[in-house]
Amino acid sequence: xxxxxxxxxxxxxxxxxxxxxxxxxxxxxxxxxxxxxxxxxxxxxxxxxxxxxxxxxxxxxxxxxxxxxxxxxxxxxxxxxxxxxxxxxxxxxxxxxxxxxxxxxxxxxxxxxxxxxxxxxxxxxxxxxxxxxxxxxxxxxxxxxxxxxxxxxxxxxx
Amino acid sequence: xxxxxxxxxxxxxxxxxxxxxxxxxxxxxxxxxxxxxxxxxxxxxxxxxxxxxxxxxxxxxxxxxxxxxxxxxxxxxxxxxxxxxxxxxxxxxxxxxxxxxxxxxxxxxxxxxxxxxxxxxxxxxxxxxxxxxxxxxxxxxxxxxxxxxxxxxxxxxxxxxxxxxxxxxxxxxxxxxxxxxxxxxxxxxxxxxxxxxxxxxxxxxxxxxxxxxxxxxxxxxxxxxxxxxxxxxxxxxxxxxxxxxxxxxxxxxxxxxxxxxxxxxxxxxxxxxxxxxxxxxxxxxxxxxxxxxxxxxxxxxxxxxxxxxxxxxxxxxxxxxxxxxxxxxxxxxxxxxxxxxxxxxxxxxxxxxxxxxxxxxxxxxxxxxxxxxxxxxxxxxxxxxxxxxxxxxxxxxxxxxxxxxxxxxxxxxxxxxxxxxxxxxxxxxxxxxxxxxxxxxxxxxxxxxxxxxxxxxxxxxxxxxxxxxxxxxxxxxxxxxxxxxxxxxxxxxxxxxxxxxxxxxxxxxxxxxxxxxxxxxxxxxxxxxxxxxxxxxxxxxxxxxxxxxxxxxxxxxxxxxxxxxxxxxxxxxxxxxxxxxxxxxxxxxxxxxxxxxxxxxxxxxxxxxxxxxxxxxxxxxxxxxxxxxxxxxxxxxxxxxxxxxxxxxxxxxxxxxxxxxxxxxxxxxxxxxxxxxxxxxxxxxxxxxxxxxxxxxxxxxxxxxxxxxxxxxxxxxxxxxxxxxxxxxxxxxxxxxxxxxxxxxxxxxxxxxxxxxxxxxxxxxxxxxxxxxxxxxxx
Numbered sequence: 001x002x003x004x005x006x007x008x009x010x011x012x013x014x015x016x017x018x019x020x021x022x023x024x025x026x027x028x029x030x031x032x033x034x035x036x037x038x039x040x041x042x043x044x045x046x047x048x049x050x051x052x053x054x055x056x057x058x059x060x061x062x063x064x065x066x067x068x069x070x071x072x073x074x075x076x077x078x079x080x081x082x083x084x085x086x087x088x089x090x091x092x093x094x095x096x097x098x099x100x101x102x103x104x105x106x107x108x109x110x111x112x113x114x115x116x117x118x119x120x121x122x123x124x125x126x127x128x129x130x131x132x133x134x135x136x137x138x139x140x141x142x143x144x145x146x147x148x149x150x151x152x153x154x155x156x157x158x
Numbered sequence: 159x160x161x162x163x164x165x166x167x168x169x170x171x172x173x174x175x176x177x178x179x180x181x182x183x184x185x186x187x188x189x190x191x192x193x194x195x196x197x198x199x200x201x202x203x204x205x206x207x208x209x210x211x212x213x214x215x216x217x218x219x220x221x222x223x224x225x226x227x228x229x230x231x232x233x234x235x236x237x238x239x240x241x242x243x244x245x246x247x248x249x250x251x252x253x254x255x256x257x258x259x260x261x262x263x264x265x266x267x268x269x270x271x272x273x274x275x276x277x278x279x280x281x282x283x284x285x286x287x288x289x290x291x292x293x294x295x296x297x298x299x300x301x302x303x304x305x306x307x308x309x310x311x312x313x314x315x316x317x318x319x320x321x322x323x324x325x326x327x328x329x330x331x332x333x334x335x336x337x338x339x340x341x342x343x344x345x346x347x348x349x350x351x352x353x354x355x356x357x358x359x360x361x362x363x364x365x366x367x368x369x370x371x372x373x374x375x376x377x378x379x380x381x382x383x384x385x386x387x388x389x390x391x392x393x394x395x396x397x398x399x400x401x402x403x404x405x406x407x408x409x410x411x412x413x414x415x416x417x418x419x420x421x422x423x424x425x426x427x428x429x430x431x432x433x434x435x436x437x438x439x440x441x442x443x444x445x446x447x448x449x450x451x452x453x454x455x456x457x458x459x460x461x462x463x464x465x466x467x468x469x470x471x472x473x474x475x476x477x478x479x480x481x482x483x484x485x486x487x488x489x490x491x492x493x494x495x496x497x498x499x500x501x502x503x504x505x506x507x508x509x510x511x512x513x514x515x516x517x518x519x520x521x522x523x524x525x526x527x528x529x530x531x532x533x534x535x536x537x538x539x540x541x542x543x544x545x546x547x548x549x550x551x552x553x554x555x556x557x558x559x560x561x562x563x564x565x566x567x568x569x570x571x572x573x574x575x576x577x578x579x580x581x582x583x584x585x586x587x588x589x590x591x592x593x594x595x596x597x598x599x600x601x602x603x604x605x606x607x608x609x610x611x612x613x614x615x616x617x618x619x620x621x622x623x624x625x626x627x628x629x630x631x632x633x634x635x636x637x638x639x640x641x642x643x644x645x646x647x648x649x650x651x652x653x654x655x656x657x658x659x660x661x662x663x664x665x666x667x668x669x670x671x672x673x674x675x676x677x678x679x680x681x682x683x684x685x686x687x688x689x690x691x692x693x694x695x696x697x698x699x700x701x702x703x704x705x706x707x708x709x710x711x712x713x714x715x716x717x718x719x720x721x722x723x724x725x726x727x728x729x730x731x732x733x734x735x736x737x738x739x740x741x742x743x744x745x746x747x748x749x750x751x752x753x754x755x756x757x758x759x760x761x762x763x764x765x766x767x768x769x770x771x772x773x774x775x776x777x778x779x780x781x782x783x784x785x786x787x788x789x790x791x792x793x794x795x796x797x798x799x800x801x802x803x804x805x806x807x808x809x810x811x812x813x814x815x816x817x818x819x820x821x822x823x824x825x826x827x828x829x830x831x832x833x834x835x836x837x838x839x840x841x842x843x844x845x846x847x848x849x850x851x852x853x854x855x856x857x858x859x860x861x862x863x864x865x866x867x868x869x870x871x872x873x874x875x876x877x878x879x880x881x882x883x884x885x886x887x888x889x890x891x892x893x894x895x896x897x898x899x900x901x902x903x904x905x906x907x908x909x910x911x912x913x914x915x916x917x918x919x920x921x922x923x924x925x926x927x928x929x930x931x932x933x934x935x936x937x
Contacts, residue, residue, distance in 0.1 A: 035191045036184030038408075040357055041441040045862025048357055077184055089182040093174050096826040099834065100651020101181030102188060102357035102408030127870040134862060136355045136409055137651050139833030140870040141877055142826075 005069050009034065010078025018065045025049045025060040028075060036076035036105045040134070047133030050106035051075045057113035057132075076105035079112060087150040088112060095146035099137035107133045111147045121151060168663040168670045169891045172826045176656045176675065177406055177649070187405030189377040192363045193436070198227055198275040200424050200437035201282040203289055205264040205271050208480075208516035208855030209298035209311065212262040212271065212291060219288040220274060225281035228427040228435075229289070230273045232260040235426060238391055242416040243484050243522070244383025244688045245618075245625050248390045252490075252624035254322050254482035254512075256314050259391055259422050264293065265313055265480025266518050267855040268446040270419040275427040275435045298516035300852050302454060302475045305515045313480065313514040322478055323486040323512040327493060329566060335469025335505025339460025343542050346456050347534035348922040349905075351449040351848040352841065354523045355867055358408020359444045364424040365434035370394065372425050374401045378414045380688030381646045383626070385680045387417035388425060396680075403646055403678040410650040411838070412522040413448050415690055416483055442860040448521030449848055451476050451488045453530040457497075457538055460505075465548045465556045471507040472497050472534070476527075477520065478512050484522040485512040491618075492527025496902075499566060500535060500613045501557040516855055518848070522690070524835075528614055528902045529842065533923060536610035536906035540913065544596070550910075551581050551590065554611055559790075561884075570615050570788035574884035574894070577611060577792030580816035583880050584609070587814040588796035597917025602804050605811070606915025609796045610906035615788045616895035617693035629693075629701035630684025630782040633662055633709045637755050639733060639748030640672040641709070646686035647698035649675075652897055653827035654694045658702045660823055661890050665706035666713070667730030668747060684782040692791075692895035695823060696886075701783040703890040708779030716750045716773045751777055787888045791895055793817040795836075795903035799911040803934065806927030808912055809872070810840050815903075816880035820894030825881070832879040832900045839904020840874075841867045847924050 002017040009032060016031050025042075028034040028051070037060055040048030044062040051060045052074040080086040088111050091097070098104050107130055114121060114129035121129065126147045127140070135143060180186060215231045241253040248255065260270060272289050276282040299305040299313075305320040313320055336342060362376035372394075378384055381401040389396040407414070420437040428435040439447065453476050460469035474493060478485030489510045498506050543553040561575040585591075593607045618625050631645035643662055649655040659673040666673075686698065710730070717735040718725045727738050735750065737743040754777050760769035798812040815832050822828045845866045849858045859865040885892035905923060913919045918933030931937040 034184075035186065038185070038188075038358070039190065039438075040359070041862050043441065043861045043863060045441070046357065076182075080183075085182070092182050093178040096174065096830055098175050098178040098181045099653065099830050100357065100406065100409040101177065101185050102190075102651075104181050105185060108182060123875060127873075131869045131871045134355070134357065134867060134869065136357055136411070136838070136867070137834045138830055139835075139837035139868075139877060140873050141833040142830060144870060 003066060005066055007069065007073060009073045010075060020066060022065045023061050024051065024063040024065045024068055027065040028060060034075045034077050038102055038105060047110060048103050048106045050109040050133060052109055052113060055116060057110045076108055079108060086112065087153045088147065091146040091150040091153065095142045095149055097138060097142040097146040103133060103135040107135065107143060115151055119151060119154065123148065166664060166891060168660045169823050170821065171660065171670065173656060173660060173670055173824055175653055176659050188358055188408050189375050189404045190358050190361050190408065192375040194363060194365055194434040197363065197434040197436050198277060198427070198431060199279040199282050200273055200275045200427055200435045201279065201286055202270045202419060202423065202437065203272040203286045204268045206267060207264055207293050207295055208267045209296040210264040210293040211296060212264065213294050214292040215272065216290040217272060220285040223281065223285050223288060225277040226274060226285045227431045227433065228275040229285065230260065230423055230426060232262050235259045236391060236393055238393065240387065240391055241483065242387060243487065244380040244387065244415050244417070245690055248387065250624035252486065254486045257481050259419060266516055268518065269480065273423040273427065275431060298855060300515055300517055300855060302477055302513050305513050317514065320514040321511055322482040322514050323489055325490060325493060325510045327498060328507045330505035332469055332471055332505045332507040336460040338468040340463045341545065342458060342460045343538055344458045345534065345538055345921060346454065347537065349453045349530045349533055350923050351452045351520065352846040353445050353449050353848055353865065354411035354413030356409030356411060356413050359439045359441060360414065360418060360420065360447065361438040362421045362424050363434055363436040364421065364428045366425065366428040366432065368432065370398055370429060372399045374399060374421065375404065376421055377404065377407045379410045379648065379650060379690060380415065381648065381680050382685050383688050384417055384421060388422055391422045392425060399680070401680045403648055406649040406651065406655065408651065410689070411524045412526060412690060415522050415688060416448065418447055441862065445848065445860045445865065446518045446857050448519060450523035451478065451485060451520035451527065453492065455530070455534045457534045459538055459542065461542050463546060465546055465553045467501060467503045467557050469505040470503045474510040476512045477515050477517060479515055479517040479519040481519050482512060483519050485520055488522055488527040492531050494567065495615055496528035496531030497535060502559050517850060518857065524838065525898045525901045528612070528898065529905055532610055532612055532902050532906045533909065536903065537909050537919065537921065540910045550609060551585055554581060568788065569786065570790055572790050574818065574820060574886045575790050575792055576818040576882045576884050577613060577794060579882045580792055580794040580818055581611065583882065584794045584796045584814045584816035587878055587880065588798065588812065590796065593914065596914050599915060603800050603802055604915045605798060605800050606911045606913070607796065607798045608907050608911030608914050609794060610903040610910060612793045612899050612902035613790060614899050614902060615790055617697040617785060617788050618691040626687035627697065627784040628782055629686045629698035631702040631705035632683060633705040633779045635709060635713065635747065635751040635777040637752040639746060639751055640674065641666055641668060642674050642676040643702060644676050644678045644683050645698065645702055646678050646680065646683050647694065648689050650689055652694060652831060653824060656827060657695055657699060657823045661699055661703050662706040664891065665703055666710055668733055672733065684780065692898045695893050696889045696895050697785050699890040699893060700785055701781045704783050705779040705781035708781065709777055712777045712779065713747065713750055716754060716777065717745050719773050720745050720750065785888060789886045789888060789894045791817065791819050791899050793899045793903055795907040797907045797911045799908060799915055801912060801915045801930060803916065806930035808844055808925060808930060810874045810908065812876040813874055814878045814880065815900065816882060817896060817899055818882040818884050819896045819899065820886040820889050821883055821892030822881050823891065823893055828881060828896055829879045831896045833877050835900025836877050836904055837868050837873060838901050840872065840908065842923065843905040843908040844925055
């Protein structure tokens, strides 16, 4: 049984037909073509699928699409504005925080949530803020560094 | 490899990953994202039993389900016996061929029994439930001891005693060596199964056209290996299979070095239906597809009072699970590289046995048998050092092979080998001098420092006649003065694409941002060996440098003509080709490349006139190259841990890892390799374990909720990489290798640090709180 839902994703409105139990991950990837949101485990264990729902980081694989109707959804494609990168994206490139890159988009969204709620995080805050996201390549060293750099860059601008 | 004597401009530069912009904005290039119009979704049915014979399969209800387009059971697929590992030709003598695509004999839980392709994943899954399979259960064996017992069930025909592979290697006179020793040390060490935990699960999309030509997309580590396996298993010519190179994949770490049933099954279902078929693993399927091979080692070393090792023997048992796959080669690598030649010793004896059990299939994982050996060897080195009253660093220095030595067995001499310098610099950085005796700390939380070394090799051409080694590339100049690289050498996430762009930019005298990695598939580029054995920079990088060098030769020939100068008198700087010692006689690379692709008739005011073809034709270089040599790399890892003596928990506080990897092409990428290796090593040492129910062979840690790998909070805040840059003449710009080296020492170093902190020595992995408390006598 499908239902028609109206989703607000990255500021755009989309009408989609979804199964009651369809995950936001599947809707984003398979219906809206937003492939920046990655399927890693489908069980809330790796964080590759992290998006922001109403400004909070959420595992999209553990979120029903129908449950986010009326709430703004932000994916990595909506990070930054137009061709301008978010400070986190620039910092990830510069710091060497991207290796295979499969976890990257999810970690960027978790980090965006962290910085939105805590603009001047300590190293411990950063580590805790991304502890729901796994990365197998980097040891998190340069990811933690990049998030700290992004926080400072935004402060510098302000 | 010949390197011109010149200042390096791009090689050695700290550069951002060339794919990073794409990856931070969505990462479009992953195979997981490939879809095709009209695509069907495949799913695989797996055995719930560890050892069984399939008596009957009835798939009629599944075939009748609306939306189902193909169903495959063992009766529907070719029955060719094969080895799934990519890095050996299927019929190579060294590989154990014991697998069928779909077998009616089940040897481990999760073995694929049937497959379905349907219009949606949901229908495919519903169809799997409709396949009736009648199994006759057989007695199963889950431990090495059960498997080698006299009354054990035999898992494979012609493999008595469940022995898949048995190797004996010896040098000198082992008995005389032990007789010559003042003291003999013995120990039994055990290592567990761990998963590589690539973040992008395994996935493939196979599309067959009406003539039976296959186009294959997959997340894997070897394009040509996949082509060869598909051709063999499906019994079709290799020319009918085109494996497309993904721009990058989401990690491999050795976990994508074999064909799994998904690719040939998807191919067969696509050929049957004429529609593309996509199969993806659930994470649970990934966890039971391959893992680091578990070992039990009996290590014995004879040593003199002055610390000279006189004899070393080891018996190693590898539990490969239901099929040998990598089990035969991991065993050899473990013994010959991981154990036999890490330290000098005149008298060596090693006996390795790979044993079939009804556990999950083991595999190859970054380090490939060497971390298991290091866990034993490096702990025993510390045990001996303490008993003899010799500093652990000193004991190692006294027994190291020396730079310049010939390798006793393989053509991988110690041409460049500065492990001694790694030890000295690492010791200084960690503060080795302030290290106290074992268990000296007081209070609930105690600290300890430990070390372990690794001596391994780059690539694997040396002494391994069954292994592929060639790499190849096409380097082509564009009219805008940029260069494209096409190669099947694939970027698993280690930064190969970036390294290759640096190598080509350096060789051609182009700015780094003027070089791009571009499309490749098995129909268009030269053969390439798998991305394994830390061969990416050295072997594939060498091939890419050679292709660039060939393009450079053509470029200079054209430029010489245009400048009316001799090729020998030209220099390339900053995208310009100069007549040496002049500043005004030059052409730009762009000028030359533009002319090369121009018409051979030029337009003048008087109309078109012939312009001659002498500087025309695309500037291009190709290569197909295998190094003749496998240089040795060394690493010394130092680690400080804190142990909670009430809970037994170990936390890693500070890591210094010094490597001699030759010339570092991209320092930022190299650091990333070390940091990731340390992370995987901490997981291996302290927490990761693919736990199985030993009564029925079912994996109990089949997702990331149950399988614990380090998150950012479990990682130390201080990880320091030290690079000792010996210049290896056989490598591109002096480079050797890194990736695996970084994961060989950590578990052993952490075990030694735990001992230093607590006085408790733990000889089985992972070092869990329970084991720590038990070893401390507090349980």
